[in-house]
Amino acid sequence: MQAKTEATPSDRDLRLLAHDALTDDDALMLFGERIDMQVERIGGKLVVSPPMGFDGGVRENDLAYLITTWARSHGYVTTSPSANYRLPDGDAPAPDVGLVRQDRVDSMSERERKKIPSLVPDIVVELLSESQRTPSAVSIERAKCERWFKAGAHYVVLIDPFSRKTTVWGEAPVDFPDLISVFGPPPT
Structure with missing residues (x-):
């Protein structure tokens, strides 16, 4: 007679981490919404970025505030770096800030x-x-930015807050804010 063993949640987590391919549901089950790291699923594997320091958190929050203020008055919804998007190739990267038109959000089911x-x-x-x-x-x-653009994002911005420079793909929407303004004058 063979003993029956039940897998605990932690056993399940370890088995998932041992596999090469993780699904969206696996990643959500493992990390939920309370992780303090950015987790992306690329090529079926998890890519985990460590949490940022205080200064980085201030920069990210100031940027998100500026973008969210603009987005709300222009018919967009913003997401934080903890929100992933499944691309046509199956990968699920997470932008630092993602904006989706409100009508597209409204067409999504709960x-x-x-x-x-x-x-x-x-x-x-x-x-x-x-x-x-x-x-x-x-x-x-x-x-990563080029990939977002090729996948269908209309406008992609890569910001270097240290040199106060941006690299852009596509055309900025009307009245889109000057994102560099959040970081103050360039260093001297």
Whole structure:
């Protein structure tokens, strides 16, 4: 007679981490909405970015406030870096700030809004962090931005808050704010 064993949630978590391919539901089950790291699913594997320091958190929050203020008055909904989007190739990256037109959000079911949606944000903003100042890290972020644009985002912005420069893909919407203004004057 064989003993029957039940898997505990922690056993399930370990089994999922041991597999190469994770689904959206697996990632949501593992991390839920309370993780203090950014988690993206790329090529079926989890890419975990560590939480940022205080200064980075201030930069990210100031940027999100400026964008959200604009978005609300222009018919967009904004998402934070903890919201992922499933791209046509199945990957689920998360932009630092994603903007989706309100009518697109309204067309989603309640179930779709609780999961990782199969849509590309209309506008994507990526913000370089202190740890992303190396040429190789900047190259990775540029490739991520190019990927958002090729997947269908209408406007993508990569911000380097340290040099006070932006790289853009596409055309900015009417009255879109000057995102660099959040970071003050350039260093001297």
